[in-house]
Amino acid sequence: MPIELPALPYAHATLEPHIPAATLELHHGSHHRAYVEETNRLLEGSGLEELALEQVVRQARGRLAEQAAQAWNHGFYWTCLSPRGGGEPGGRLAELLARQYGDFTRFREEFTRMALALPGSGWVWLVQHPDGNPGIVATRGAATPLTGADVPLLACDVWEHAYYLDRRDARAEYLEAFWKVVDWEAAGKRLV
């Protein structure tokens, strides 16, 4: 079965003014679609055609691994954003972040600092380590926590294509917008 481009879980304009519809249309409809299509092209004859995308990411090597990881990373990223997002997490995630970072503001500052410090293209993740504690992980290029032991809770795409259309090279502005639409409820539900 070919990998499918998942539909955005909200209408394009519903993350405005923080993330413009045009940016979402390009990011989802062009960039994400291209990763899915290239994954399917490379899957042909690979022996991995029958696997789910998550398993392709874990088992493939080389360019197929990269394209599949980007296909999965983007599908995950869309579910980290919501028109009803922003603010702060509640419940157990709030408690874990407070215990690890002192308070939510310090967590957000550290996550933002790592996103701004990441050279070139990549992702920044809030993960849950196998010991149960939360952590912030930056990955270069197409790399993904899916290939390791951490459970991804939240992803921020810091490839320039996530923001260059409306914010040119201003990654810091994009991070400010990102925090306004983060779906903390979804992140909390991913805790093990």
Ligand SMILES: [Fe+2]
């Ligand atoms: Fe992206």
